[in-house]
Ligand SMILES: Nc1ncnc2c1ncn2[C@@H]1O[C@H](COP(=O)(O)OP(=O)(O)O)[C@@H](O)[C@H]1O
């Protein structure tokens with residue numbers, strides 16, 4: 663089983679869009695897929711049209727160590743463990759020495775053994791939830807946008823990945839930097855894109871061949887709470903995500 667964490671402590675870089683769209687495409691390619699929403703903002707949960715109230719969530723799994731009923735089926739082919747606004751306090755509650763192992767340990771439960779792929783949508787912070795996600799993962803994918811601040815904080819994310827590899831998960835591989843929301847080239851975006859290989863190198867990886875183009879369809883799908891692939895599977899970003907799926911599959915990540 664592969665466990666793919668989608669990580670970047672910056673918000674707005676496409677973590678949730680990438681997590682939900684890859685989960686959808688993999689499920690529709692016949693894989694048994696579980697999406698885990700590790701962000702207290704619950705965007706993946708909302709997009710997947712499941713509840714985070716009145717149901718068992720990732721909070722129950724991690725804090726109460728209760729895995730019964732935390733899996734919900736979506737109408738889109740994949741299953742999900744919902745996010746929870748209470749995860750905002752996860753870093754305080756998971757401050758013990760061994761707490762970075764809590765997700766890894768829970769996912770070893772036989773309840774999760776039938777999945778081919780688990781995708782973790784991680785929070786926009788370098789806290790315990792991210793460290794726990796990286797500790798549980800086999801691969802980490804880093805989405806980035808080509809904006810002025812793209813490079814900001816990548817050194818700290820690279821340190822979190824390297825620390826995880828050194829102390830808690832020697833099997834973690836960074837499978838690539840994914841350029842998202844790629845717009846018509848400007849001088850600035852071209853300059854930033856030229857610098858991406860160097861950023862990827864800090865993470866011990868390369869920039870993926872596929873980039874995801876910016877299109878209003880992504881925002882429309884989100885507003886309609888529809889998976890991108892159901893809203894418009896012919897739009898540029900949908901085509902790019904299909905190609906990304908093929909590229910990651912050829913690398914053995916999915
Ligand atoms: N390829 C894209 N084209 C246009 N808008 C996008 C694209 N990818 C993401 N977005 C939009 O950018 C915002 C941030 O994306 P999201 O996936 O939520 O990022 P994150 O989870 O990293 O915060 C959302 O409003 C989303 O609809």
Ligand SMILES: [Mg+2]
Pocket residue numbers: 677678679701705
């Ligand atoms: Mg998000």
